[in-house]
Amino acid sequence: MAEKSKLMAVGIVGYGHLGQYLVERIQEEGAEVGLCLAFVWNRNTERLRNSVPEKVILEQLSEFMERGAEVIVEVCHPHIVKEFGAQFLSSAHFMVGSPSALADPQLDKQLRQAAVYHGRTLYVPSGALWGGQDIQRLNNSGALRALSIRMSKHPSCFRLSGDLLSGWTEGEGRRVLFKGSVAELCPLAPNNVNTMAAAAIAAEKLGFAGVMGEIVSDTELSQFHVVEVEVTGPMASL
Template identity: 30%
Template sequence: MRVGVIGHGAIGSYLVDHIVSTDGLELSFVLTRTPVADVPWPATSELTEELLDGTDLVIEAAHPDIIATYGEQILSHADLMVVSAGGLVDDVRREQLVASARKHGRRIVVPYGALTGLESLAGRPSAWRSATITFVKPPQAFEPAPSDVRNSSVLYDGPVRGVAARYPRNVNAMVTFALATVGLDEARAVLVSDPSQSFATLDFTVTGKDGGTLHVTKNQPLIGVSGSEMPDAIVHSLRMHAGGRPGLWFG
């Protein structure tokens, strides 16, 4: 499988190292705004048809805007793994991308990331009646930073669609959760800044139409705005995709 990577930050560089050291995977290209010197693989700041030809999967690990800029171009050649799930919040854009994926026989894959239990959620989305997801993080883990960094405060409480517009780099798991369950307007997001926290806490509850519930809580150290497990989780999603079990996907 030939894999292209967009972004060369903490997640992108980790993916590149994994791909070049794994049998059965070949690095097609790395798209990055910052020049990368003295590397044995194609690094570029411009995505071209030539690079995409022969590429099987492109992993976006940069910013939601990448999906709007390059999504349809990528899907005309390869499957697309969207790490910045906020790029799928706009319904019109998402449907355009899904239509493009279907036209070209491709898939849009949303990786597991911080969301434990994605397969259980995505496997039966019509069964859920309500869904709530809460993030509690220290102030420095938010981008943009909260105005009050000394006191605990609720930064947002409402539909997932709204929080994605305010904190596009902090809420990928929330968007994935909403897409896998009751939708962006029905899933509730609660975002809390707490200076007493050194870890990130993710807590979600889904209630089924049969009255049953699923409740998951996870505490994780942080790397920047993401949990420390994020790079490994994306690699896990890559392995699952290569094995034909992509988790949450469209197309």
């Protein structure tokens, strides 16, 4: 077990399903791998009561520096990445759990520059992206020609802006909601396409504008969702 003085302090921003999972794992197993909680923040602080130790509850996110987190993990919404990302990097390493925020080229540039300036690391988890490291290797070698991702889910699982999914009914089957660049898709479905955003980051030379994304509503997918990745190299598709 790591000594307490050597534990790395982690701040968790967001307390949805993933945030709860991370907090529970750090509370139960963190000391064994050298981690402890610096703070936990949620937009609705009351959700944290009785499940998170009072001493680690952060009431105001703007006061995060007072908690001395060495790594900050965002798992809530792209708006938080935009509003606080550069500030987080001024004092800690930063893991972006909502990489769809980086479809904004200005924000992407700002965070990369902040990481370099402050000597921090900007992490983007691969999440449900299968083959992310292979995509990155093809990109780095100059062999990546095209990349497309189709994500199919039950309509109740989508959180979309506008009227992309208006009027769906149980049993209607399959409906293509959007097909186009990931750059266009991210603002329409910021909470649902982080896997695609991670792929666009891995495929840096294609970027968000060059990686194609498709989201499909399918009422048959009540128990799981499907992610299909097509990677094209110089000779064939994988």
